[in-house]
Every structure is written in C-alpha cells, then in structure tokens.
Amino acid sequence: MKHMKQPNLIFRGTAALGVVLLVSACGSGVATTPEKPGTTGGDYEPxxxxxxxxxxxxxxxxxxxxxxxxxxxxxxxxxxxxxxxxxxxxxxxxxxxxxxxxxxxxxxxxxxxxxxxxxxxxxxxxxxxxxxxxxxxxxxxxxxxxxxxxxxxxxxxxxxxxxxxxxxxxxxxxxxxxxxxxxxxxxxxxxxxxxxxxxxxxxxEVAEAIDGLQKLTVAQVFVEGTSLSAIGAGIEYDMIQTAGGDNVFSPEDPAFADFFAASISPEALAEENPDAVVFAVTGPEQETATIEYLRETFPDMAAVKNDRLISLSASDTFPGTLGNIDAVRQIAEGLYPDAFTGGRD
Structure with a gap:
C-alpha cells in the first residue's frame, strides 16, 4: 500500500487518534429480568x-x-x-x-x-x-x-x-x-x-436486511485538522464487514500488520476511490469539519459525489461497548438505505 505509515501518536487501544480515546454505551434496552447481584437462587458459586x-x-x-x-x-x-x-x-x-x-x-x-x-x-x-x-x-x-x-x-x-x-x-x-x-x-x-x-x-436483523446485496467499497478514516489516518484492522474493520461493506484497507496490508490504524496520505485514499467513507467523531463540530475536509480534498471521490459520508459517534467504535452493534446498523443503513426503508425489491 502506498503513502502509508504508522501514526506517531499514542493510542489507548481504542478506535481513533488524538483525543478520541474512550467509550460510551448504546441505546439497547436495559435488561428487564431483575436479579439480585451475587446470587443465582442460592449461594454464590466460585x-x-x-x-x-x-x-x-x-x-x-x-x-x-x-x-x-x-x-x-x-x-x-x-x-x-x-x-x-x-x-x-x-x-x-x-x-x-x-x-x-x-x-x-x-x-x-x-x-x-x-x-x-x-x-x-x-x-x-x-x-x-x-x-x-x-x-x-x-x-x-x-x-x-x-x-x-x-x-x-x-x-x-x-x-x-x-x-x-x-x-x-x-x-x-x-x-x-x-x-x-x-x-x-x-x-x-x-x-x-x-x-x-x-x-x-x-x-x-442487519444481516437479513443486507443479505444478497452487492457490496460497496468502504474506507474508514479519522481526520484531525488536516491529518488523515486510515483504520484497517480490529473491531472497526469488523464493523464494516458485518455491515456489508468491502473494506479498501485490511489487516493484510503491511501498514496494519502491527496496529489497527496508520497515517495515510490523501493520494492513497484518492487512489482507492471508495464508494463510502466512514469516520468517527467526538461531536458535531468535528463531524462538520471532517465532512468539509473530505468534500474539499476529494471532490471527485465516489463517496463524496454520492454523499456516502457516514459519521459515527467515536464512543460507539471503542472496545467493550454495546455501541459497536449500533455502529454496525448505522453503517449498514448509510450504505444500503433502501434495505431498511422498504425500498428494496
């Protein structure tokens, strides 16, 4: 893979770079079966x-x-x-x-x-x-x-x-x-x-909705200012796969052999020309800034032309959160909206 290198940043083993470091829960329902912690109907078993x-x-x-x-x-x-x-x-x-x-x-x-x-x-x-x-x-x-x-x-x-x-x-x-x-x-x-x-x-439900659809190519990136990084391994990679996308970056690429993310040049992303771009943000300001960067830097990219720029809450991309499941659905809906709105034949 061209124009890629490991980022000169400390990751916390989480999804994104810089300040995008921690996690949040998702909107799945609270368990409705009450249990008294520490018991299973009798004494606690080791x-x-x-x-x-x-x-x-x-x-x-x-x-x-x-x-x-x-x-x-x-x-x-x-x-x-x-x-x-x-x-x-x-x-x-x-x-x-x-x-x-x-x-x-x-x-x-x-x-x-x-x-x-x-x-x-x-x-x-x-x-x-x-x-x-x-x-x-x-x-x-x-x-x-x-x-x-x-x-x-x-x-x-x-x-x-x-x-x-x-x-x-x-x-x-x-x-x-x-x-x-x-x-x-x-x-x-x-x-x-x-x-x-x-x-x-x-x-x-997501798997059933996207079953049989032709996969769109997807790049997952993180933008901080004018710094661009790609995600090519880990849970983030699996989210794209599970949502029915075809990652343009993968663990098989040398840049991701030891780490799930790598710095990438704009030329490398433009060369891949993905159908969609997925990116994680910490809030509305970063979302707006990222979309503006992508549109200004890659006006001829398929993802930009077709307005398939899918924003995720960074907290939903981190390990150990139910938000991972929410992110899968959000990505799938962004890639194949008709499959979730009754527009699919």
Missing part, C-alpha cells in the same frame, strides 16, 4: 473467567465497582448492577444514553477526560474495576497497574476487544464474551443472557 491472558477467580461477587469509562458504566447499569457502582471515570468523553443517564447521577465521578490516578481510584475502595482497554492500567501514566490493583485486592477486568493481543483482530461480537463473563462474575446470568440476545437479534 467463578473463574479468562481475560486478556489472565485467569480471574472470584469466591464472591464484587460489591464495589468502578466503571473506567461511560461504556463500562453503562453496561453495568444495563445489567442491573448500578447499586454496586462506587465510581465512574472519564465521564466527559461521551454521554450515557438518555434512558440510563439518570441512573448514574449519584455515582461518584473519579475523572472526566482521562483515567483516574492511582490514588483517586484506590481511594474509592473498589473491589472490581472494569476497563475498556489496557491503557487505563498504565502505571507509567500515573494510573493503577493491574499488579497494584491485585495487591490491593481489586479485581481488574478489561473489555475483550481492548486486550492488547486482540486489538488488531477484535470483532463486534467480542462484547458478548464480556456480557457472559460479567453475568457469571456478578451472578446475573438471566440479565446477561437477555442483553446478549437483544444484541444478537439486532445484528441478525
């Missing part, structure tokens, strides 16, 4: 789960949890575990969905636009910390490491798609692993099964 190459053992359900980003906080709320949350972090990076936002109003905020420091996190006295990526456990950044948390008796769980070894090969359905594991850890298997079933139903 649980063992695998997470990011580590084996986590629980002799009892955690009772003091910190959601290290809005997506993790939101998922805990959707599992009916809000009463266990003693802290929420990185709250300014994305909003919780309207239907659960009020449930988080009384949860102490430990940090706004970055992970909490080690002192602040441990000061909340959690016994379980749920993180979107491994970045939140980087001691060099002043955060509590997994080892330090273990020494303090705190269980540390990272979203499956945010594990370092999976960041380049993660898939949308990694979220189902997390839902199942949390259902076991907190002894709420019914709520977890219900939430997973709804998510799978949503994905199945």
């Amino acid at each position: 649980v063992t789960v695998e997470n990011c190459g580590r084996t986590l053992d629980f002799s009892e359900a955690p009772s003091a949890v910190v959601g290290m980003s809005p997506s993790q906080t939101g998922l805990m709320l959707r599992l009916g575990l809000g009463d266990l949350l003693v802290g929420q972090a990185q709250t300014d990076t994305s909003d919780l969905p309207a239907d659960i936002a009020a449930d988080a109003e009384d949860i102490p905020v430990l940090s706004d636009d970055a992970p909490p420091t080690r002192e602040i996190l441990l000061g909340a006295e959690p016994d379980f910390v749920y993180s979107p990526t491994g970045y939140e456990f980087t001691a060099e950044q002043g955060f509590a490491s997994i080892e330090q948390l273990e020494q303090a008796g705190v269980g540390a769980y990272t979203a499956t798609g945010g594990c370092l070894e999976r960041r380049n090969v993660g898939t949308v359905d990694d979220i189902f692993i997390d839902i199942e594991n949390l259902g076991k850890i907190f002894a709420v298997p019914g709520a977890a099964a219900e939430l997973a079933a709804q998510g799978q139903e949503d994905l199945d």
